[in-house]
Amino acid sequence: xxANPTRRRFIGxxxxxxxxxxxxxxxxxxxxxAVRWRGRALGAEAELIVHHPDQExxxxxxxxxxxxxxxxxxxxxxxxxxxxxxxxxxxxALAAPPAELVEVLEISRDVWTVSDGAFDPTIQPLWLxxxxxxxxPGADPAGPPAEAIKQALARVGLGKVAFNxxxxxxxxPGMALTLNGIAQGxxxxxxxxxxAAGGVESALTxxxxxxxxxxxxxxxxxxxxxxxxxxxxxxVDRAIATSSPxxxxxxxxxxxxxxxxxxxxxxxxxxxxxxxxAPEAARADALATAFCLMPTADIEALLxxxxxxxxxxx
Numbered sequence: 001x002x003a004n005p006t007r008r009r010f011i012g013x014x015x016x017x018x019x020x021x022x023x024x025x026x027x028x029x030x031x032x033x034a035v036r037w038r039g040r041a042l043g044a045e046a047e048l049i050v051h052h053p054d055q056e057x058x059x060x061x062x063x064x065x066x067x068x069x070x071x072x073x074x075x076x077x078x079x080x081x082x083x084x085x086x087x088x089x090x091x092x093a094l095a096a097p098p099a100e101l102v103e104v105l106e107i108s109r110d111v112w113t114v115s116d117g118a119f120d121p122t123i124q125p126l127w128l129x130x131x132x133x134x135x136x137p138g139a140d141p142a143g144p145p146a147e148a149i150k151q152a153l154a155r156v157g158l159g160k161v162a163f164n165x166x167x168x169x170x171x172x173p174g175m176a177l178t179l180n181g182i183a184q185g186x187x188x189x190x191x192x193x194x195x196a197a198g199g200v201e202s203a204l205t206x207x208x209x210x211x212x213x214x215x216x217x218x219x220x221x222x223x224x225x226x227x228x229x230x231x232x233x234x235x236v237d238r239a240i241a242t243s244s245p246x247x248x249x250x251x252x253x254x255x256x257x258x259x260x261x262x263x264x265x266x267x268x269x270x271x272x273x274x275x276x277x278a279p280e281a282a283r284a285d286a287l288a289t290a291f292c293l294m295p296t297a298d299i300e301a302l303l304x305x306x307x308x309x310x311x312x313x314x
Contacts, residue, residue, distance in 0.1 A: 033055070034049050034050060034051045034058075035048075035049075035050045035052075035055065035058040035059055035062050036048065036049050036050075037050075037062045037065070037066060039066060039069065041069045041072075041073065041184060041187050041207040041208050042073055042076060042077060042180070042183055042184050042187070042207075042208060043079070044184060044207075044208035045206075046069060046206060046207045046208065047204075047205075047206045048062055048065055048066075048191065048195075048203065048204070048205055048206070049203060049204045050062055050195060050200055050202075050203045051200070051201075051202040051203065051216070051217050052199065052200050052201075052202075057198070057199070058200070061194070061195055061198040061200060064194060064198075065191045065194055065195065065205075068187075068190060068191060068194055069187060069191065069207060072100060072183075072186075072187050072190060073187075075098045075100055075101055076100075076101070076104070076179050076183040076186075076187070078124075078178055078179070078180065084097060084098050084101050085101065085177060085179060088101075088168055088177065089124070089176040089177060092169065092170045092173065092175065093167065093168065093169040093170065094167065094168045094169075095166070095167050096166065096167075097163070097165075097167070097168045099165070100186070100190075101168070102163060102164070102165055102168070103186075104179055104182055104183060104186050104282070105121070105161070105163050105168070107182065107186070107282050107283060107286065108120075108121050108158065108179075108182055108286060109158060110283075111182075111283065111286040111287060111290060112158045114302060114305065114306070115287070115290035115291075115294065115302070117157075117158075117262060117263050118261070118262070118263070118289075118290040118291075118293045118294055119181065119182075119262075119286050119287070119289050119290035120156065120157065120158050120262035121158065121177045121178060121179055121181065121182065122155070122156050122157055122158050122160065122161060122175060122176070122177055122262070123156060123178060123260055123262045124176035124177055124178040125152045125155040125156060125174060125175065125176055126149070126152040126153065126156055126260050126262065126265055127178060127258070127260060128152070128176075129144050129148050129149060129151075129152040130143060130144060130250050130256065130258075130260065130267075131250065132144075133148065133250075134250045134251040134255065139251065141251055141254065141255060142256075143250070143255075143256050143266075143267065149265035149266075150265070152265060153262075153265045154172070155172055155173075155174045155175045155176075156175075156262050156265075157262070160172055160175060161175070161177075181243070181285060181286055181288075181289035182282055182285050182286045182289075183208075184207055184208025184209050184281075184285060185208070185209040185239065185241055185280070185281035185282040185283070185284055185285030185286070186281070186282040186285075187207040187208065188205050188206070188207040188208065188209045188210065188211045188239065188281035188282075189211065189239070189280050189281050189282050191205045191207055192205050192211050192213050192281075195213055196213060200213060201213070201214045202214045202215060202216060202217055204222050204235075207281075208285075209239060209240070209241040209281040209284060209285045210224055210235070210239060210240050210241075210281070211235075211238070211239035211240075211280070211281045212235035212236060212237060212238060212239075213237065214236065214237060215236050221234035221235055221236045222234070222235045222236070223235070224240060226242060226273075226275055226312065229273075229312075229314055231312065233275075233277065233312075235277075237279070238277055238278070238279060238308075239277070239278055239279065239280055239281035239284045240275060240276065240277050240278075240281075240284060241275070241276050241278075241281060241284035241285040241287075241288040242273055242274065242275040242276075242288060243259065243273070243274050243288040243289050243291075243292050244257075244259075244271075244272060244273035244274070244292070245257025245258065245259045245267065245268075245269045245272075245292060246269075246272065246273075247259075250267075257269055259289060259292045259293065261293050268292075268293055269292075270292065270293065270294065270295060270296075271291070271292055271296075271313050271314060272314045273313075273314045274288050274291040274292050274311065274312070274313055274314075275288065275311065275312040275314075276288040276291065276309060276310070276311050276312075277309065277310040277311075277312075278306075278308055278309045278310075279307075279308045283309075284309075287306070287309065287311075291311060291313075296313060299311060299313070
């Protein structure tokens, strides 16, 4: 199994009210201050900033959120041998799959359909073809040979995956899923739902992608910055996700980007980075990946059919 590549962080949180010292979870909190937790989710840095008048209640919710992140990671992790995803990839089928895995596949199918296949979580065999190629000394810097790409593409295509609440099954041997383009957004959404159900009205969740719950306590929007662009984005009950081919490159800085087109098998860099704002982080996450592979005109033509979605291209 290939090592998990480090994701470049493109979105930075600028979340605290001026002069407010946010405290880590477990530290003594002063009245009206936020509870802050930092950890990891699917290999990415994660952070929660939660405002609630009852600090002890906020701490309990943050502890529950951290436990939920760990639970979901045991479902979605590609690099944990006994995760539900790893078991599915190894066996080619999974009976009684976790409901969250089926839900992620349902969202994936929606985005796969509207993007004409640009987003496709069955891309893993192609990703491995690139990783294996560049692990070979003296590898062609242009990427794998055409025959290797052709063989990998024969095992790519979400239409080759049958799934429902009872079973997930691949139609061809050697198929595999990666949820790196959607699972972090899905986890972010789950944490927002957990906090909202617990009575929180003001929070910022970053589990690899970012989603704001309400406004900051002073009534101003939560604000995030997109690294490299200098742009600041205001968020109120919205999510933002950013993807870039340069987040990871096979074979070093000049190699092909990690966002591979599941239709052609090629690494295509149509945009330096794509940021998507949407009501939910999972869809923002998946759309950001798809839009990296789509011409600007195609993205603009698609946006009217995607309520609440905005895009920033660089």
